[in-house]
Amino acid sequence: MKLLPKTDEFPELVPGDVNLDFVLDTKDLLIVQDWLLGIGSLPVWQNADLDQDGKITIFDLTAMKQLLLSES
Ligand SMILES: [Ca+2]
Ligand SMILES: [Ca+2]
DSSP states (O other), X not given: OOOOOOGGGSOOOOTTOXXXXXXXXXXXXXXXXXXXXXXSOOTTGGGGOTTOSSSOOHXXXXXXXXXXXXXX
């Protein structure tokens, strides 16, 4: 039986944190915004899929904005 890795080796993913610096800030917002415009890349789009429908849309961007506003 394979042992599961300790959870502290996997820091909690921050929802909306697409550049993986463990904070959600305007940089993440811009990455997703650019990606929706067809600019740049989104390596960990799963993190930006806040409404969890399996794709990145304007709704996820809006959710990120709201999350960002609620945290600041
Ligand atoms: Ca980030
Ligand atoms: Ca989504």
